[in-house]
Amino acid sequence: MVDVDEVRDLPISGLAKQLDHDMEEWFLHTTKELPETLRINSLRADRDWTREQVEVMGAKALSWYPDGWAYTMPWLRGETPDEFRDLYIKLHETGRTTRQESASMLPVIALAPQKEEKILDMCASPGSKSTQLSEMMEDTGLVVANDVSSGRLNTLVTNRGRVSIANMMLTRHDGRHFPAVPDPGFDAVLVDAPCSGSGTLRKNKHVWWDWKESSGLSLRRLQLDILRRACALLKPDGRLVYSTCSFDPIENEGIINQILEENQDLELQKIDVESVFPGLKSRQGLSNWKTEKFNWNNDLLKRCIRIAPEDNDSSGFFLALLHLNSTEKTAKAMAPKFPISEMKVHDQPRQDARLPSPCSPELIDEVCKQWDIQESEKWSWWQRGKKIAISTPMARQWLWDSPRTLKRRSRLPGGHWHPINAIHAGTTAFQSGKSGMRPRSEAVPLLINQIHSKTKIEKPLMHRLLMGEEPLIEELEIPEMKNYTILYSEETDYLPIWAGQRLSLMVGDSERYILALQAGLQPDSSSSDKT
Incomplete structure (x- = not known):
């Protein structure tokens, strides 16, 4: 708990006052810990049993989460009652639940992921939104979860395995320079941008003292460049959600206003909060804001959504939904500068032995015979050393097999990842040893209905x-x-x-x-x- 008198005159409190928050309500909520919230993994066969367990603990369903799979627990973060602690922790460790702050769940719902889509999570670590995407897509299609840091990617690997999902591809790229993908691009992109984190002050107490007016300004160029690249990878008629855990308009409406000025084909969508997030209290985006360096006035920005801590007993959050109204046939990043028939076609690049590659038909047959798997075509199969992973067919058909355009000037035949730095494909399912192929425990929930041995x-x-x-x-x-x-x-x-x-x-x-x-x-x- 933070002492109100210690933070009343800090710069971040001054920002809240500028944003017309009721300051007594603001301090009442922001100086205390967040409530514990979670999602239930709807892909698990025992999901209803899990629901029963958390409801016995006193959990209340979040009214706005699809099919009621998210809950608020009757205690604050870090204060799980002794009588529930062991089970509560183990439900998370085994992937049946994912502890996630409630406001952090909103961007994925706004993006409305559909089965069999190709979706890019541009700044994915630690992976709670990536796994949420996978679950809402019913483990179909492809979720490309990207992060620039190898250390943060390790957290993504852990969460992917914990939840047991096959449709996730892990890549390592600077989001500002994410490479071209096969046509026509991604159906949807999520940009949960690096930000000053001013909305996380209930969880990260240091933010009270660390935040200053220049915090958001220092990140503006990075946020804009990431969003520009995300828009360039979006296929015509695609959707994009930009979100931050920041209150600062410079990082939020200011970024959206700039990207709309640069892209006439982008439309800022109005989200019907009552139907998309029933019961959620939200605020309109700021149509105008004036500082020494910035001054905008755009009524369309009211279509953005702001989440105030005092309205839903949550953290602070911002999100905007964009739609690409383009008449082109493919994403801007891959749009050829001249006819494809006139482009140079490169030789197939050499495979990187450190990255996963397709399993041979013989190896797939060996695994399927050993475990009496009768529907091997349900997945694409990947090998990396002694480990065999399974992913969705789309990982193979679209991201590996398809030809692609490089720098809008030349073509590469399919049959490789290049230029994608694909660190992991799907989830590790088997590992070879002296006794043949051993299923990995993280993949058993995926395999159990297919293994007949x-x-x-x-x-x-x-x-x-x-x-x-x-x-x-x-x-x-x-x-x-x-x-x-x-x-x-x-x-x-x-x-x-x-x-x-x-x-x-x-x-x-x-x-x-x-x-x-x-x-x-x-x-x-x-x-x-x-x-």
């Missing part, structure tokens, strides 16, 4: 395994048992194990805990996965 066991033995015992392999009474197999029972859909002299679980402690609860057991909650 499973072994049914009786409930008593399943219960012993779920409670942490390691029975002798003889107790299974199954001849020619594979070292790695997947067990199931009447009440437990899957349990990956390693069969040596004893049966050992191949899932983390948090997953075992959840499966045991679902089986009606009372597991020990003392341990937790490291995430």
Whole structure:
């Protein structure tokens, strides 16, 4: 909790006053911690069970979240009651829920992702919005989650695996220079831009003292350049959401006003808040703002959306929805400067061994035979060292196989990633070893309905395994048992194990805990996965 008297005269409080906030309400909310909020992973088969668990904890559904999959918990961030703490943490660790600030969920809903679309998340780390996109697209199409930092990409890798999704491609590029992609470009782009973070002061207390009037101005060029490139990668009739967690008009309406002046084909859309976000309290964008360096007056900017902390007990947020009304056939970044027939065609570039490449048909057959997978065409298959990943068909058909235009002057045949720096494709599903191809636990929720090579066991033995015992392999009474197999029972859909002299679980402690609860057991909650 922040002392109001310590922050009343700080520059950020002065900005709030300029923005016509009720200052007593402003201080009442911004000086206390945020409420805990989360999303339920709607892709999981046990999503209704998860919903029941969080509702027992006292969770209240956010009225504006589609199908009621997001909740506010009856406690503040970091203050989970002891009686719920273990289960609450494990639901997140196992990917059944994602803890995410409520205002941060709004941009993806405004973008309205559809099944089988190609969507770019330009500044994706830590990945909560990327996973939200994947879930709302029902794990179809392709989400290209990009970040410039390899360190932040590691966080994306963790979140992708935790949630178990196949339609995400991880790339590493400076958003200002994101390379050309195959025609016609992305159906939609999300730009959650780097910003001063003035809207996060409830979570990041240092912002109260660190923010100054020059904070937003110092980021303006970066924000504009990222947004310009995002617009250039958007296909005709595509949509784009620009968002920040900042109050500063220089970073918000000022950026949108500039991009509209530069692009006559861009239209700032009015979002019907009552239908898109039923029950959410929002404020119009600022049509005018005047400083020593900036002065704009544009009524269209009222179509932007501002979220005030005191209106929804949230952080501060800004978002704008843009639509590209272009008569061209492809995105601006790929639009040829002269007829394609006259362009130079380059040789196919050499493959980078550090990046994933398509699996051979023989390798796919080997995996499918070992695990009795009968619908291999459901995914595209990728190999990187000893690891095999699965992604959606679109990753192969569009981003790998398709020819592309370089710098609007020449063409590259398909069959590679270039110039995309594709770090990860889909999620890692199998790893080769002495005993063949072993499914990775992070991919089991994706694979379980496709793997037919499973072994049914009786409930008593399943219960012993779920409670942490390691029975002798003889107790299974199954001849020619594979070292790695997947067990199931009447009440437990899957349990990956390693069969040596004893049966050992191949899932983390948090997953075992959840499966045991679902089986009606009372597991020990003392341990937790490291995430």
